[in-house]
Amino acid sequence: MSRPASNLLPYAALVAAIVAFCGGTSFAKRLFPLVGAEGTTAYRVGFSALLLLVAMRPWRFALTRHDAGRLLCYGLALGAMNLSFYMALRTLPLGPAIAIEFLGPLAVALAHARRAVHVALAGLAVAGLWLLLPVHGGAQSLDPVGIGFAFGAATGWACYILAGRRTGHLPAGQAVALGMVAAALLVVPIGIAHAGAALLTPSWLGMGVIAALLSSAIPYSLEMIALQRIPPHSLGVLLSLEPVVGALAGVALLGETLSLTQWGAIAMVVAASIGVIVTTPDSKQEVAA
Numbered sequence: 379m380s381r382p383a384s385n386l387l388p389y390a391a392l393v394a395a396i397v398a399f400c401g402g403t404s405f406a407k408r409l410f411p412l413v414g415a416e417g418t419t420a421y422r423v424g425f426s427a428l429l430l431l432v433a434m435r436p437w438r439f440a441l442t443r444h445d446a447g448r449l450l451c452y453g454l455a456l457g458a459m460n461l462s463f464y465m466a467l468r469t470l471p472l473g474p475a476i477a478i479e480f481l482g483p484l485a486v487a488l489a490h491a492r493r494a495v496h497v498a499l500a501g502l503a504v505a506g507l508w509l510l511l512p513v514h515g516g517a518q519s520l521d522p523v524g525i526g527f528a529f530g531a532a533t534g535w536a537c538y539i540l541a542g543r544r545t546g547h548l549p550a551g552q553a554v555a556l557g558m559v560a561a562a563l564l565v566v567p568i569g570i571a572h573a574g575a576a577l578l579t580p581s582w583l584g585m586g587v588i589a590a591l592l593s594s595a596i597p598y599s600l601e602m603i604a605l606q607r608i609p610p611h612s613l614g615v616l617l618s619l620e621p622v623v624g625a626l627a628g629v630a631l632l633g634e635t636l637s638l639t640q641w642g643a644i645a646m647v648v649a650a651s652i653g654v655i656v657t658t659p660d661s662k663q664e665v666a667a
Contacts, residue, residue, distance in 0.1 A: 388607040389616070395600035396620045400472070400627040402592025407467060409589065412582055413573040415464040420569020420577065421586030423460055426594035427555070427562040429587075433595075434551035441556075445548060452541035452553070453560020456598070459534030461565045466527035470520060473625030477507045478528035482535030483617040490609070495657050499650045503618040506646030509639055539605065539613065546606040554602045558594070612654045622647045 409418040441449075459479075466475045487500050545553040570577065577583075604613065622644045 388604045391600040392604035392608065392613075392616055393619065395597035395604065396617075396623050398600070399593055399597040400476075400620065400623045401631070402589055402594070402597070403467070403624070404472060404627045404631040405585075406464075406589035406593050407472075409582065409585055410468065412579075413569070413576055415468050416461070416565075416571075417569045417573030417577055418586075418589065419461045419464045420566045420573070421583075422464075422590050422594050423457060423558065423562045424566045424569070425587050425590035426598070427558040429590060429595045430551075430555035430558050430599070434555040434599075436549075436552035436555040439549055439552045441548075441552070445545070448541065448544050449548075449553060449556045450560050452538065452545055453557040454564055455534050455537035455541050456557055457561030457564035459531050459538050460561065460594070461568065462527045462530035462534055466524045466531060469524035470528060472628050473621055474520060475524070475528050475531075476621035476624040478525060479531040479535055480507060480618055480621055481529070482532035482537075483539055483613065485532075486536050486539050487613070493657075496612070496654065499653045499657070502653075503647050503650040506643040506650065507618060507621055509643035509646070542602065542605040550602040550606060551599070554598050558598065616651050616654055618647045619651050 406418050406422060409421065413421070463475065463479055466479070470478075484500060484504065488497065542553070542557075545557070577586075604616075608616065625640065625644065
């Protein structure tokens, strides 16, 4: 039986978020030579916080002290994930950096898996992601420092998923806006300390707003819908589409090329994601408290 359109909405939102994130991140890398990874993160998170505050007006909804603490944890995880990921991108290609970062949601997926089929699908996704990494057959090695930051981003991503689900009872707009404000309180001072007055260059400010819209404000708003309605074991595997889209963005936007093996890896990850959707009953679409 086919799923009602309302049940497919969170999956569509997640795919749209991934596409926006990868396209926006490819654009944001243009700012690295100008303000560094730290300054680019400050643009991305700081402007996203301002845009989401204006668009979502989170003050319209009541907030308890307990929920404020949950949102703070969510925002700090979001900020740490963003900063670590952009620091990794200084020396790693987009696709491999996202592939390493995906270890975070994969760990969440495996921790919540209760059926053998979901463990198998997670394994299929891991195999595909491994083939995307340039560590086989003479391909260029990856920078150890970049790998370290990517693992840091993976940890932040796992914490972001778990903390985000604990805010599932709150309006999505309120959660993502206040979470982004908390993230900005962490990363904007670091960006200012690194780039200083260069962040106020008018043309660079405009690029920062575009990067914030494409790589943070839009994707995280859409992703919050997915976080609240897709089970953890399914979400982790579906997020494996992100390094695939990142690799494709590298082809389309950065002039990178993919080998036949890497195209096969993409097919494996897509198959795993489709498998998660068709093997997760609608009755299991519950949000953890």
